[in-house]
Amino acid sequence: MMSKARRVPVGEQAAASAPPPPAASGQQAPGAQLAAAAPASAAFVGKQAVKVVIRVRPSLPHEADTEACISTTGNQVAIVNPRNITERLAYTFDRVFGEADSQESVFAEVQPVVLRALAGNNATIFAYGQTGSGKTHTINGTASDSPGIIPRTVKCLLSHVGENALTASIAVSYLEIYNEKIFDLLAGEPKSLPNLDLRETASKSIVVSGLSNVVITSLGEFEKLHETALKNRSTAATNLNEASSRSHFIMQLSISNVLENGKTLSSKLHIIDLAGSEDNKRTGNVGARMVESGAINKSLFVLGQVVEALNKGHPRIPYRDSKITRFLQDSLGGGALGLMIACCAPGQQHYWDTYNTLNFATKSSFVKNVVVKHEIAAPKPPQSAIAALLGDYMLGGSGSSAAGTASGSSSGSSAPHGFGAAAFAHPFDLDEIVRQQVEAQLNERVASIRREMMSAAGALRGNSRGPVDSKASRTETGAEVSALKSGAKRVPLSTEWRESMLREADEAIVDGRTKDAITFLKRALVLERADTPLSEHAELVARIAALESGAAHPSNSVASAKGRLKASAAPQAATAASYGADAAGSDADVALAQLKKQTEADIISVINSGDLKAIMRLKQIGKKRAEALVAALAVHGEYATLADLARAGLSMTLISNILQSNLKL
Numbered sequence: 001m002m003s004k005a006r007r008v009p010v011g012e013q014a015a016a017s018a019p020p021p022p023a024a025s026g027q028q029a030p031g032a033q034l035a036a037a038a039p040a041s042a043a044f045v046g047k048q049a050v051k052v053v054i055r056v057r058p059s060l061p062h063e064a065d066t067e068a069c070i071s072t073t074g075n076q077v078a079i080v081n082p083r084n085i086t087e088r089l090a091y092t093f094d095r096v097f098g099e100a101d102s103q104e105s106v107f108a109e110v111q112p113v114v115l116r117a118l119a120g121n122n123a124t125i126f127a128y129g130q131t132g133s134g135k136t137h138t139i140n141g142t143a144s145d146s147p148g149i150i151p152r153t154v155k156c157l158l159s160h161v162g163e164n165a166l167t168a169s170i171a172v173s174y175l176e177i178y179n180e181k182i183f184d185l186l187a188g189e190p191k192s193l194p195n196l197d198l199r200e201t202a203s204k205s206i207v208v209s210g211l212s213n214v215v216i217t218s219l220g221e222f223e224k225l226h227e228t229a230l231k232n233r234s235t236a237a238t239n240l241n242e243a244s245s246r247s248h249f250i251m252q253l254s255i256s257n258v259l260e261n262g263k264t265l266s267s268k269l270h271i272i273d274l275a276g277s278e279d280n281k282r283t284g285n286v287g288a289r290m291v292e293s294g295a296i297n298k299s300l301f302v303l304g305q306v307v308e309a310l311n312k313g314h315p316r317i318p319y320r321d322s323k324i325t326r327f328l329q330d331s332l333g334g335g336a337l338g339l340m341i342a343c344c345a346p347g348q349q350h351y352w353d354t355y356n357t358l359n360f361a362t363k364s365s366f367v368k369n370v371v372v373k374h375e376i377a378a379p380k381p382p383q384s385a386i387a388a389l390l391g392d393y394m395l396g397g398s399g400s401s402a403a404g405t406a407s408g409s410s411s412g413s414s415a416p417h418g419f420g421a422a423a424f425a426h427p428f429d430l431d432e433i434v435r436q437q438v439e440a441q442l443n444e445r446v447a448s449i450r451r452e453m454m455s456a457a458g459a460l461r462g463n464s465r466g467p468v469d470s471k472a473s474r475t476e477t478g479a480e481v482s483a484l485k486s487g488a489k490r491v492p493l494s495t496e497w498r499e500s501m502l503r504e505a506d507e508a509i510v511d512g513r514t515k516d517a518i519t520f521l522k523r524a525l526v527l528e529r530a531d532t533p534l535s536e537h538a539e540l541v542a543r544i545a546a547l548e549s550g551a552a553h554p555s556n557s558v559a560s561a562k563g564r565l566k567a568s569a570a571p572q573a574a575t576a577a578s579y580g581a582d583a584a585g586s587d588a589d590v591a592l593a594q595l596k597k598q599t600e601a602d603i604i605s606v607i608n609s610g611d612l613k614a615i616m617r618l619k620q621i622g623k624k625r626a627e628a629l630v631a632a633l634a635v636h637g638e639y640a641t642l643a644d645l646a647r648a649g650l651s652m653t654l655i656s657n658i659l660q661s662n663l664k665l
């Protein structure tokens with residue numbers, strides 16, 4: 001137990017296995033060397049090490065009888081092993097805060113990062129350390145007499161935002177990662193809520209789908225939201241902390257500044273209170289506490305592996321192995337600024353935890369990010385139906401409510417406020433707009449593939465199953481809509497179609513129709529989504545290459561294709577049965593199915609008439625959408641199904657919303 005990690009005597013500097021060679025005692029850590037560049041109020045661009053500071057909390061009243069094992073001097077912190085007092089280890093960091101240092105002095109170290117976020121850098125400030133070491137105190141503090149980093153950051157942002165900008169806005173979100181599930185802390189008490197999904201945007205940032213994002217213009221507005229988030233956070237008493245955090249707590253600030261030159265600075269600042277590592281023998285955890293503790297320790301273990309892999313230059317960094325490391329991806333080895341506050345408790349009983357924290361902090365200080373500035377050029381005038389739709393979003397017209405603005409939040413206004421003369425209505429939805437654009441383009445591609453399939457289906461199959469495609473698409477759309485209606489999680493249409501392409505390819509392989517198999521596999525390739533695993537993509541590419549070159553690939557053998565078709569037959573039957581049950585269930589279900597079918601036909605008929613006014617009478621369709629629909633009608637001909645509305649740049653979500661909103665036609 002005593003010698004798990006290599007102990008390094010004073011003068012040699014700790015950081016047991018941290019490459020590259022640690023700085024000699026008394027020298028600045030690498031983060032400090034790289035940090036001295038642009039003034040704090042300007043964005044930083046270039047290589048930057050994660051900045052690491054240490055905070056040692058004072059002894060608490062119940063610890064009065066215990067000796068301290070840690071001491072601080074200047075930028076150095078030293079620990080003495082209580083079992084062998086000749087064993088003294090010293091570490092040097094960017095900054096070390098001792099027990100007498102105030103919340104104010106800690107924030108003075110944080111403020112430059114906050115100002116850089118305002119100038120267009122993404123940034124993450126996170127507190128790390130064992131349970132009870134002072135992370136929550138540092139991040140949140142106490143509202144009345146000792147506010148921590150979050151309230152001070154918001155105050156700082158509110159007083160600086162809008163300087164040198166035409167318009168500016170700040171929006172906040174709060175979430176927690178509890179037992180590897182993500183919950184929106186502004187939406188209610190987590191355990192009563194569905195958990196949210198993480199996804200990667202086209203610009204590679206990690207976002208949480210459906211998270212409340214509330215614009216604030218005053219400290220009062222922030223305080224209410226903060227109180228709600230803290231109330232909803234999962235905490236419980238353990239032997240080591242009366243109010244121990246049982247989750248990773250994340251505050252996200254979305255900052256947007258529209259400059260006079262028309263450019264937009266758009267950044268995200270994350271402030272994170274990580275849950276503390278726990279030794280269950282000492283916390284006394286059992287039952288639910290033990291499960292929480294398992295999830296906390298596992299995610300912190302992955303965090304350690306991420307830092308290790310980055311330092312060793314591994315080709316694969318295991319960000320995806322836990323939710324918190326995906327969140328920290330941009331700040332550890334990515335394009336954001338990272339500031340870690342490693343918290344330590346002073347008592348001798350915490351020696352090994354403190355030792356581990358200091359070693360992890362040292363390793364983290366060697367992680368380098370390549371920091372970028374998030375500046376977006378002035379938007380160009382809309383040129384296409386998709387651009388028109390996007391313009392609609394930017395100008396706050398009749399566009400559908402963009403996800404990310406106070407969705408599901410009961411606590412605060414969803415309407416963005418500007419600090420200047422003419423604020424954008426949705427200034428922080430750039431990620432969402434990019435997503436919508438990609439989705440609209442994908443839908444257009446899917447629609448064109450479907451058209452091609454419908455016209456060529458008979459020829460491709462060489463049998464009489466041609467028209468079935470159109471019916472199948474209707475069934476798919478119908479199933480999707482009824483799943484949405486019943487609140488079930490939607491399986492993206494592109495995923496369903498991709499799977500059906502793979503099945504078609506297998507059938508073609510079994511029938512010896514190699515050319516058709518290649519065609520279907522290529523279509524499956526086109527239908528891949530951003531989250532399709534790389535391994536699946538590589539496998540598909542290899543299968544196509546093998547078929548094209550006439551070489552053998554195990555997955556293309558007739559036996560494998562037959563095996564896969566057989567395996568998928570059961571779920572298919574089950575799905576078919578469930579669709580059947582939908583139609584043949586209760587009278588109400590039958591009536592609802594008929595109503596949907598009738599509504600779909602009515603909507604299509606109105607749109608196919610090309611009468612702008614009649615189309616605009618449909619719910620969820622304003623002037624711009626109606627014009628886009630009529631324009632696409634002129635180019636592509638009549639719409640056969642609701643999914644065809646994607647030709648006008650409408651997303652599948654919007655199409656489903658149109659169907660639902662018009663159900664009472």
Ligand SMILES: Nc1ncnc2c1ncn2[C@@H]1O[C@H](COP(=O)(O)OP(=O)(O)OP(=O)(O)O)[C@@H](O)[C@H]1O
Nearest residue numbers: 057058131132133134135136137241244245275276
């Ligand atoms: N700098 C400080 N000054 C005074 N009291 C502090 C300081 N840091 C922490 N404390 C107190 O120590 C106790 C534990 O701190 P805190 O709850 O912040 O720990 P934690 O690291 O967040 O723990 P956990 O991981 O279990 O949530 C609290 O009572 C807190 O008020």
